[in-house]
Amino acid sequence: AQKITQTQPGMFVQEKEAVTLDCTYDTSDPSYGLFWYKQPSSGEMIFLIYQGSYDQQNATEGRYSLNFQKARKSANLVISASQLGDSAMYFCAMREPPGSGYSTLTFGKGTMLLVSP
């Protein structure tokens, strides 16, 4: 079963507008973490923002914020005031603790965001 679902293959937004990229996840463990990464056309993977399952407040990092709805198991990324440089693929990822030791990240299939002037 897919653990991370990103239902939007592509999104379009006009410059200076806000955009929300959807991410839903599936886990039965109460302790987990959610990450968002950006992959521009140049190919590198850039860490954007993190949300822990026990965090009381939604994470924010500059123009990025995470709309975390635990009961719905969703962790949507909100980009405010879009810029042309935001055009990229965006990946949602989840860390689940295994029984012991370090846990690994499971990535969604990504959403391609295009920002138009």
Next chain:
Amino acid sequence: DAGVIQSPRHEVTEMGQEVTLRCKPISGHDYLFWYRQTMMRGLELLIYFNNNVPIDDSGMPEDRFSAKMPNASFSTLKIQPSEPRDSAVYFCASSFGGGNQPQHFGDGTRLSIL
């Protein structure tokens, strides 16, 4: 601070040849990860190390793939013999500790097997 450094950035080689990908993690990071990215399968974890010790290699597709980490500042991913279906972008990532620490990725190696 220097990020994760991978080499080469691009590699084109013929089927059957040995391929070696290299990675230098961020200094002080104790976890190192190798991923493969393809259009069909997305990002897949191949193997990861903790303090230079391989912890989980269940993602390594076949015996043709091997990875080593002889010291804290260097890791290799080797494919021998290479096949066209190994063509992909291979990423190395590192992190300090587990939990909420993000993995920091290198720029990747774009591998093409002809």
